[in-house]
Amino acid sequence: MTAPHIELEDLRVTLGKREILRGLNLQLRGLTVGLLGPNGAGKSTLISTLLGFWTPSAGTARVMGLDVRTQAREIRALIGYMPENDCFIANMSAISFVRLGAELSGLPPDQALERAHEALFYVGLGEARYRKLGAFSLGMKQMAKLATAIVHGPKVLILDEPTNGLDPQARTRMIKLIQEMRALGTMHIVICSHLLRDIEETCEEAVILKAGQIVHYSNLEEERASNRRFVEMETEGDDGTFADAIGKLGCVCSVTAGKIRTVLPEGIEIRDIYRLAADRDIQLRRLNYKRDSLEDIFLKAMDAKEVPVGRL
Amino acid sequence: MAVYKRTYKGYAGPLTHPATRFLVLQRYAFRSVFKSRMLLMAYMACFIPCILVICVLYLNQNATVLALIQQKAGFIKVNGQFFINFLGFQSVLAGVLTAFIAPTLIAPDLTNGALGMYMSRPFSRAEYLLGKGAVIAFLTGAITMLPTGLMFLVQSMLMGWNWMLSNFYLANGSFFSCAILILVLTLLGLAMSALVRWRIVAGALILAVFAIGKGFAAMIDSIMRTHNGDYIDLQILLTKVSTDLFQVPAPIYDEIPVVGAWIALLAICGFLLWILNRKLRVCEVAR
Numbered sequence: 001m002t003a004p005h006i007e008l009e010d011l012r013v014t015l016g017k018r019e020i021l022r023g024l025n026l027q028l029r030g031l032t033v034g035l036l037g038p039n040g041a042g043k044s045t046l047i048s049t050l051l052g053f054w055t056p057s058a059g060t061a062r063v064m065g066l067d068v069r070t071q072a073r074e075i076r077a078l079i080g081y082m083p084e085n086d087c088f089i090a091n092m093s094a095i096s097f098v099r100l101g102a103e104l105s106g107l108p109p110d111q112a113l114e115r116a117h118e119a120l121f122y123v124g125l126g127e128a129r130y131r132k133l134g135a136f137s138l139g140m141k142q143m144a145k146l147a148t149a150i151v152h153g154p155k156v157l158i159l160d161e162p163t164n165g166l167d168p169q170a171r172t173r174m175i176k177l178i179q180e181m182r183a184l185g186t187m188h189i190v191i192c193s194h195l196l197r198d199i200e201e202t203c204e205e206a207v208i209l210k211a212g213q214i215v216h217y218s219n220l221e222e223e224r225a226s227n228r229r230f231v232e233m234e235t236e237g238d239d240g241t242f243a244d245a246i247g248k249l250g251c252v253c254s255v256t257a258g259k260i261r262t263v264l265p266e267g268i269e270i271r272d273i274y275r276l277a278a279d280r281d282i283q284l285r286r287l288n289y290k291r292d293s294l295e296d297i298f299l300k301a302m303d304a305k306e307v308p309v310g311r312l
Numbered sequence: 313m314a315v316y317k318r319t320y321k322g323y324a325g326p327l328t329h330p331a332t333r334f335l336v337l338q339r340y341a342f343r344s345v346f347k348s349r350m351l352l353m354a355y356m357a358c359f360i361p362c363i364l365v366i367c368v369l370y371l372n373q374n375a376t377v378l379a380l381i382q383q384k385a386g387f388i389k390v391n392g393q394f395f396i397n398f399l400g401f402q403s404v405l406a407g408v409l410t411a412f413i414a415p416t417l418i419a420p421d422l423t424n425g426a427l428g429m430y431m432s433r434p435f436s437r438a439e440y441l442l443g444k445g446a447v448i449a450f451l452t453g454a455i456t457m458l459p460t461g462l463m464f465l466v467q468s469m470l471m472g473w474n475w476m477l478s479n480f481y482l483a484n485g486s487f488f489s490c491a492i493l494i495l496v497l498t499l500l501g502l503a504m505s506a507l508v509r510w511r512i513v514a515g516a517l518i519l520a521v522f523a524i525g526k527g528f529a530a531m532i533d534s535i536m537r538t539h540n541g542d543y544i545d546l547q548i549l550l551t552k553v554s555t556d557l558f559q560v561p562a563p564i565y566d567e568i569p570v571v572g573a574w575i576a577l578l579a580i581c582g583f584l585l586w587i588l589n590r591k592l593r594v595c596e597v598a599r
Contacts, residue, residue: 083428148429
């Protein structure tokens with residue numbers, strides 16, 4: 001098993017007199033992790049704590065094995081952070097801004113310039129790299145922030161609401177970039193978002209926070225895999241016996257509104273269904289795998305009255 | 313391979329030393345400050361008094377000139393008062409320069425929330441302040457500390473080793489007077505910019521602090537019938553410590569002791585640092 005890149009042990013953070021994070025226990029190992037939760041759940045506070053902006057009032061938090069209390073500087077050298085809010089200097093060109101970020105992370109000036117060009121081309125701002133950031137559209141600003149976050153080659157990339165305010169085209173581009181970076185496998189990505197679809201499309205793991213506590217942890221990859229065998233079909237030319245035939249294969253089967261739903265047991269594959277349909281001269285007009293959506297999981301977690309606290 | 317064809321990859325190359333990272337900020341800040349040609353020209357103009365004074369020092373010891381004006385020992389007396397007069401003039405220029413430059417350093421960062429970008433790097437708030445403050449310190453130092461040091465060296469070269477040794481307090485005075493002036497101006501410039509965030513207002517506030525301090529000091533003095541108000545008048549405090557360092561014999565602001573002036577100046581610097589500590593934060597607690 002790989003070592004966790006983010007590890008929280010009874011992490012508590014108090015701001016003013018209010019306890020914002022209340023005993024978080026978590027070990028994240030996946031390449032992409034989604035951080036979900038309603039407003040005020042503590043997502044941003046958790047990110048700020050990982051970056052060393054807030055000091056934990058109790059417990060520990062480690063990033064790549066480094067303690068946020070004592071090794072915040074070393075942690076920041078490993079992290080690329082894309083904040084939710086505007087974070088730029090309006091009268092600076094994109095290339096200067098991204099280069100400044102790289103140099104502050106320790107890259108020598110010539111290397112920083114080269115990497116800034118690369119990063120801006122990578123996020124699709126190559127042609128606009130000499131334009132002032134103040135003249136950028138919201139989508140371009142988001143991309144510039146992403147370029148600044150990745151320019152120094154971080155080991156952990158934290159994206160706070162990366163698709164906030166983006167039009168569908170820009171959102172698709174952002175999601176594609178995140179998926180590409182995940183595919184490279186060189187960095188762990190933590191995405192903090194309200195948009196469940198974003199998390200569903202990009203993440204392997206999802207952590208749902210509510211009122212400063214973790215209410216649900218979901219390994220989306222495993223869930224996808226475990227629910228793969230839930231099959232929904234629409235047929236043509238069925239005299240009503242196809243469902244019975246599937247049942248005889250050992251599948252749990254139900255028919256509602258002309259749709260046959262079944263859970264395939266071990267040893268039964270989709271091709272067995274196709275074969276059965278071919279033998280009976282039945283057309284399979286639609287067949288899809290259905291699984292619990294992240295939205296279902298999120299809503300269930302929000303409805304949960306008892307907040308389970310424990311190691312995940 | 314052309315840059316635009318490359319895909320994303322990690323970085324495993326060399327890194328700069330962490331202790332030198334604040335210089336990055338300083339380099340970018342200098343570039344941004346001198347983008348304005350007007351400011352550059354105004355800054356160059358700040359060196360004119362220095363060049364004139366050095367010329368005067370030379371002429372003051374030039375035999376031909378002295379013969380022409382029929383004087384033996386020079387037409388001006390180079391002593392603490394001479395240095396303090398020059399420094400007083402340069403201090404005004406340094407103050408105005410700070411009012412123009414300081415807001416361009418910090419205010420844009422705070423307005424656009426750029427602190428998050430700086431602080432999410434291996435870069436501390438102290439380094440941020442050092443990087444930005446070094447720009448003000450360098451620019452004001454170049455028109456105060458550098459000219460007074462040059463004046464002392466030129467006069468020493470003209471008068472000889474003995475004059476240098478017997479008047480070394482002038483070099484000492486120049487260094488420490490300029491150092492405290494630069495420190496106060498730097499912290500004042502940064503703190504006011506962080507406090508207001510709006511460039512024009514921040515610039516005006518920096519200049520106003522001197523006037524407001526003077527006004528409050530006069531008010532306190534007249535209401536309380538004491539001279540304790542002088543402790544918040546930056547001009548009085550700076551003049552008091554400078555006259556002491558330059559060993560000017562004429563009594564000036566005798567109502568407050570030199571030690572008191574030093575303590576008041578350090579307390580003001582502490583207060584300005586406290587403002588910076590409060591205002592330069594990436595996240596703030598909403599109460």
